[in-house]
Amino acid sequence: NAGVTQTPKFQVLKTGQSMTLQCAQDMNHNSMYWYRQDPGMGLRLIYYSASEGTTDKGEVPNGYNVSRLNKREFSLRLESAAPSQTSVYFCASSANHGDINQPQHFGDGTRLSIL
Amino acid sequence: AQSVTQLDSQVPVFEEAPVELRCNYSSSVSVYLFWYVQYPNQGLQLLLKYLSGSTLVKGINGFEAEFNKSQTSFHLRKPSVHISDTAEYFCALNTGFQKLVFGTGTRLLVSP
Numbered sequence: 001n002a003g004v005t006q007t008p009k010f011q012v013l014k015t016g017q018s019m020t021l022q023c024a025q026d027m028n029h030n031s032m033y034w035y036r037q038d039p040g041m042g043l044r045l046i047y048y049s050a051s052e053g054t055t056d057k058g059e060v061p062n063g064y065n066v067s068r069l070n071k072r073e074f075s076l077r078l079e080s081a082a083p084s085q086t087s088v089y090f091c092a093s094s095a096n097h098g099d100i101n102q103p104q105h106f107g108d109g110t111r112l113s114i115l
Numbered sequence: 116a117q118s119v120t121q122l123d124s125q126v127p128v129f130e131e132a133p134v135e136l137r138c139n140y141s142s143s144v145s146v147y148l149f150w151y152v153q154y155p156n157q158g159l160q161l162l163l164k165y166l167s168g169s170t171l172v173k174g175i176n177g178f179e180a181e182f183n184k185s186q187t188s189f190h191l192r193k194p195s196v197h198i199s200d201t202a203e204y205f206c207a208l209n210t211g212f213q214k215l216v217f218g219t220g221t222r223l224l225v226s227p
């Protein structure tokens with residue numbers, strides 16, 4: 001009964017290093033999302049994938065890339081990490097993008113610090 | 116543009132007291148509203164949702180919320196809180212394509 005699994009749970013990087021955050025879901029969901037959570041700002045959408053083979057920008061995509069590797073997996077890549085990307089990153093999935101009856105299910109987050 | 120406002124960043128309350136967490140929204144189109152809860156070091160869990168129909172929505176853990184279109188509000192309430200309700204609560208708005216717009220969150224602190 002894993003749901004949405006994110007790895008790693010914690011990571012410290014130096015400015016300029018690259019990093020890929022991994023996300024996998026076992027609910028056979030079509031749609032997946034990446035958010036960042038910053039104090040006093042709630043969650044903001046970085047990128048999403050409405051279905052396998054498609055990705056779209058969200059509210060704050062700059063500095064990030066994503067890959068929908070298959071139906072289960074959706075990764076987020078920081079090519080050259082900056083201190084402003086220090087945040088908690090959440091992956092989520094839902095059955096179908098656009099179906100408001102299907103809620104998003106969230107992973108437990110990746111806490112990323114960039115020095 | 117759609118937005119969600121949670122004016123209270125923190126709400127302290129004693130155990131067994133009632134609580135109301137406020138949420139106001141702004142949207143020019145039909146809205147679908149959600150409350151999520153986040154326990155420490157965990158992801159978000161759905162508490163309840165308003166899609167249509169009855170304006171009073173009941174969720175898990177004894178929480179309920181009332182959709183008020185004229186006041187553009189969707190306040191969350193619980194008649195008697197427990198220590199275990201200590202968490203951060205997020206109000207969110209979905210304008211129809213599963214792109215959620217979140218409020219900044221309200222931290223509920225329940226003390227004995």
